[in-house]
């Protein structure tokens with residue numbers, strides 16, 4: 283099992299950790315701050331022992347990191363894990379913005395069905411099963427989402443089940459949602475969001491979320 287410091291402190295950008303496994307250019311650490319793609323949130327970018335990580339993937343409760351080259355460190359060595367904070371913080375903002383938007387759609391239109399979601403560094407998107415052009419719903423959802431963000435509320439996140447590593451986030455008076463992503467401390471950290479519809483085919487509606495720089 284890899285100890286996931288990105289849950290305990292999602293704002294930590296460097297961590298000294300012990301190498302527990304090496305197979306060619308694939309390694310495992312005892313503890314990590316380097317997120318591996320899950321729940322639609324992309325992996326972090328960064329280095330381990332000064333070698334660039336080209337892939338991070340979940341392997342049960344562990345995370346396997348594929349390095350750009352075979353490392354010169356060994357099992358048992360302590361190495362420095364460094365993540366690209368600009369990218370991670372952008373992912374955290376867009377991830378939470380998407381969660382607020384999805385929650386508002388679900389609360390206001392109980393029959394709506396999410397069929398997909400993805401969070402990248404520049405925008406997030408949510409795909410819905412919805413029979414009409416979703417454009418008419420966007421101004422109201424955007425207004426409500428921005429109001430919640432601007433309220434500067436605390437975002438609590440913790441384990442639902444520590445053994446199974448299931449997590450949640452909660453904003454008092456708004457929602458409690460299961461999610462294994464990395465979460466902000468305050469809603470206001472998101473900034474100013476913008477929603478836009480994209481046509482992706484009959485009966486499917488995509489909502490893209492961006493943040494004003």
Ligand SMILES: [Zn+2]
Nearest residue numbers: 381461462463
């Ligand atoms: Zn989340």
